[in-house]
Each structure stands twice: as C-alpha cells, then as structure tokens.
Amino acid sequence: METIDFIGRKLELDADGHLKNFNDWDKEVAQEFAKLEGINELTERHWIVIEYMRKEFKENGDAPSIRKLTKESGVDTKELYALFPKGPAKKAAKIAGLPKPKGCI
Amino acid sequence: MSEKIEKVSIIISRGSLDGIYPGLIMANGARMEGIEATLFFTFFGLHGIINKKMDKIKIATVGNPAMCVPSAMGPGLPTWMGAIPGMSWFATSMMKKEMEKLDIPPVREFIEMISDAGCEIYACKATVDMFHLTKDDFCPQVNGIISVGEFYEKSAGAQIIFT
Structure with missing residues (x-):
C-alpha cells in the first residue's frame, strides 16, 4: 500500500495505484489523477463518464462494462477511446476514484 | 517486472460460438487495456464477419x-x-x-464495438477465394481481405494468438 501527497492531502492507494477509499474522492482528486494519466484537461464529456461510473459503482460494487457504459451514458465507444486513450476502462476508473474494474467486457 | 504486451494479433479459425467468442473477448480486452489489436479471420472463423452468417453462430x-x-x-x-x-x-x-x-x-454488436475501439479486422484471402466470397459478403467493419504475408507484416512486433 502506498500513500501519496496530492494537493496538500494524504491519500491512500491500493496495489494498482487506484484510490483506496471511495469517499476520499472529489473533483480536485480527479483532476490530479487525470494529469498522472496524461489527460491535461477534463472536459464535460469526461465528467459524464466519470460521474456515470461512480454512480454504477455505488449501486453495484464494480465499475460498469464498456458496453453498459456506452449504452447508458450517451458516450459511444469511439468517443470513449478518444477521451481516455490507451485503456479507457482502467483510466476512467482510476480518475473516478474506483478500483481497477473486475469484468472482462 | 517483465515487459508489457504492446500489441496482439488474434487469429479466429473456427466458426462455432465457442470458436469465435474467445478471440473477440481477447481482442476487446486488449483494446480496453490500451494494447493494439488486430483480428484475422480464417477458414470457418470467417462466419463471424459474413453478413448472412454472423447472427446465426451456434454451439456444436x-x-x-x-x-x-x-x-x-x-x-x-x-x-x-x-x-x-x-x-x-x-x-x-x-x-x-x-x-x-x-x-x-451478440457477435455483430461485438464486432462493431471492437472496430470502434480501434481494432483492425481482416479476412483471410486464401479462404475467401476458396469459399468464393467477395468484400460485399462481409460486414462493413472488415478493413480488408489480406494474404498471410500481409498478415505477418501487419503483425510486426505483435504477439500472435491462434484460436
């Protein structure tokens, strides 16, 4: 386990480098994680995905599948890959303060 | 830690449901992880991308x-x-x-999803000739009909997975 200093706060991370506690998350934390992942600015479209993922996680205990995400959030597959290049599922989950998604799809 | 996989080339050679899905799941999973992926359909695996067949894939x-x-x-x-x-x-x-x-x-939706995710999809020329097929027989996501030589060229630097 690792603890990092973010914007003057100490945050606990899990073995994958994702936020350990769901409730430690806020928009500032998301911005910082996004920068670490090479996304300099989170647009309105990023937020749609992030907020949808957090809602799903709260309800089901896991991040949604990409299929579910694209069907229900209104962000389609192409756009999702453009918003979160090189691994949308993992990146979006990290920025949203969730653990690495467990599903295969 | 070992080197990360950057690119995979997945060959789908069988036309049953359990012949087609593993390759699709692996290709999609690769893209989800940010790994480059190419799908190559050969022999009866082509049924997964033939317009008239892809909605009727069955288990043997x-x-x-x-x-x-x-x-x-x-x-x-x-x-x-x-x-x-x-x-x-x-x-x-x-x-x-x-x-x-x-x-x-379902197969058709999965192929669309994988294509939208940036995976290229190819049909094997030898089988296409053997089955007397043309580009029009395939779903629109198919990027082309290529020879085995071209397949290897496109697979440069990739791990090749045969299913």
Missing part, C-alpha cells in the same frame, strides 16, 4: 464431449442426443442468455 452439440446439461456442471450430454434436431439451437439459446447476463454482446 455433436462431437463436443464437454457438452453438459442443463448447465456446465451438469451430467454430460450423450453424443447421440446432441444430434437430435433443435439441440444445437437450444444449447445456443441457453448460452446466449448467460452471456447477455454478463454483458457479452
């Missing part, structure tokens, strides 16, 4: 000793029963229900 109930009823851990299905008309249809519809629960899409 004949010659499949692992076929069990009513679920995967049930007793084995006697070989002769697998040949009863409708058996393959029945086993396929059972499995599709389970797959839908896991959010695994």
